[in-house]
Amino acid sequence: MPSTLEDFEVLSTIGSGSYGTCKKIRRKKDGKILVWKEMEYGTMTESEKLMLVSEVNLLRELKHQHIVRYYDRIIDRSKTTIYIIMEYCDGGDLAQLISSSRRTGSFLDEEFIWKMLIQITSALKECHRRKNGKAVLHRDLKPANIFLDADKNVKLGDFGLARVLHHETSFAKTYVGTPYYMSPELVNNMSYNEKSDIWAMGCMLYELCALHPPFTASNQLDLNRKICVGDYSRIPLRYTDDLNAIISKLLRVEVHKRPSIEDVLHDSVVVRRIKRLE
Numbered sequence: 001m002p003s004t005l006e007d008f009e010v011l012s013t014i015g016s017g018s019y020g021t022c023k024k025i026r027r028k029k030d031g032k033i034l035v036w037k038e039m040e041y042g043t044m045t046e047s048e049k050l051m052l053v054s055e056v057n058l059l060r061e062l063k064h065q066h067i068v069r070y071y072d073r074i075i076d077r078s079k080t081t082i083y084i085i086m087e088y089c090d091g092g093d094l095a096q097l098i099s100s101s102r103r104t105g106s107f108l109d110e111e112f113i114w115k116m117l118i119q120i121t122s123a124l125k126e127c128h129r130r131k132n133g134k135a136v137l138h139r140d141l142k143p144a145n146i147f148l149d150a151d152k153n154v155k156l157g158d159f160g161l162a163r164v165l166h167h168e169t170s171f172a173k174t175y176v177g178t179p180y181y182m183s184p185e186l187v188n189n190m191s192y193n194e195k196s197d198i199w200a201m202g203c204m205l206y207e208l209c210a211l212h213p214p215f216t217a218s219n220q221l222d223l224n225r226k227i228c229v230g231d232y233s234r235i236p237l238r239y240t241d242d243l244n245a246i247i248s249k250l251l252r253v254e255v256h257k258r259p260s261i262e263d264v265l266h267d268s269v270v271v272r273r274i275k276r277l278e
């Protein structure tokens with residue numbers, strides 16, 4: 001039996017991502033706490049609407065402990081709005097965590113950052129596995145799209161929709177961020193690929209260490225230059241050479257030298273750390 005809006009009670013608005021509004025909801029039949037992401041599709045073309053529906057159906061197949069669980073979707077044609085119902089993540093997102101660490105001047109523990117590296121890599125491995133010959137590339141990996149459950153375990157969310165909503169009307173209206181995580185290949189107008197997700201993961205892990213992105217500039221031209229030459233400083237000296245080494249591999253400018261997800265999971269330093277967390 002498909003869900004309807006009446007099956008849920010809206011409790012609060014908890015965030016507005018790049019592509020819509022997130023609300024905390026309660027499922028009336030059992031009291032389960034969930035979220036839904038409301039996305040207005042009225043300004044989309046027919047082909048983009050079809051892409052959005054197929055994207056959501058594909059994402060619903062992703063069942064993994066470190067990927068936000070998709071439960072259902074509701075389409076309200078009277079409001080041209082889709083409601084994507086997903087798992088509630090009590091711990092909020094990594095962007096909030098970085099902001100509060102920066103505000104209090106307290107760096108994150110290295111053990112926590114290794115845990116993020118291993119769990120995000122595990123989630124991306126599931127996404128990059130071919131499903132019906134189609135990889136689900138995240139395309140918008142950033143701290144605001146990495147959520148945490150009550151035990152501070154990773155829940156990768158908000159994916160795959162970036163490609164659908166890159167059309168002029170809705171993307172231009174909603175996209176406000178500076179593309180700090182844009183990879184060298186994207187700066188050079190090449191196509192997004194699995195290694196672009198790896199680059200973004202490197203930028204994110206760097207930011208967890210330094211509490212700022214690896215590449216910053218006062219204008220897009222300077223930012224692009226720094227990205228394309230790989231001009232960034234070492235992570236703070238409080239972090240080990242092992243952590244610095246793996247992040248440096250993720251931030252290799254040449255795509256063919258950048259490790260794949262499998263390379264990361266088989267890297268000797270990462271294997272050692274996985275054993276420690278088991």
Ligand SMILES: CNC(=O)c1c(C)[nH]c(/C=C2\C(=O)Nc3ccc(Cl)cc32)c1C
Pocket residue numbers: 014015017022035037068086087088089090091092093147157158
């Ligand atoms: C201030 N907001 C929060 O602390 C917060 C909390 C407790 N949860 C969230 C967000 C989500 C959440 O809890 N589950 C989600 C599933 C998909 C997406 Cl795109 C977002 C979420 C947020 C933004």
